[in-house]
Amino acid sequence: MDAAEALDRLLKVSDDVRAVVVFERGGEPIASNLSDDEAAEAAALADAMLAYAEAMREGTAVRQLRAVTDDGDVYLRRDGDRAVLAVAAPESMPGLVQHDLRALLGSLPPRRARSEAGATA
Numbered sequence: 001m002d003a004a005e006a007l008d009r010l011l012k013v014s015d016d017v018r019a020v021v022v023f024e025r026g027g028e029p030i031a032s033n034l035s036d037d038e039a040a041e042a043a044a045l046a047d048a049m050l051a052y053a054e055a056m057r058e059g060t061a062v063r064q065l066r067a068v069t070d071d072g073d074v075y076l077r078r079d080g081d082r083a084v085l086a087v088a089a090p091e092s093m094p095g096l097v098q099h100d101l102r103a104l105l106g107s108l109p110p111r112r113a114r115s116e117a118g119a120t121a
Helices: 003-013 036-056 094-106 114-120
Strands: 017-024 028-032 064-069 072-079 082-088
Touching: 003 017, 003 028, 003 094, 017 036, 017 094, 028 036, 036 064, 036 072, 036 082, 064 094, 072 094, 082 094
Parallel strands: none
Antiparallel strands: 017 028, 017 082, 064 072, 072 082
16 A cells, blocks of 8 residues: 555544654655645655654664644654654544554555666666
């Protein structure tokens, strides 16, 4: 399943999730239900959040973050070089949303090396 299919599946099963960006380490979006500009900005911010969280916890890989606001919750989950950012409705169920994000990332095919991708394009 590619990233766009995984994102569509997430949006169908998760009533609370409103916006999603799947991205590569470095902040490159690979799928989103936002506009291209919004997805690029959100992915860059999310990537920076993960980097900052890791800097604050020296020697520990950060796999997930959650921010709670009055307007909704922001979830961030990383698996290797890929991550997903989701904005959910207020009072969403954290365990369920994190499970759905983990499932989305787990359903993606292995990432091809850049040199390999360029050789077949």
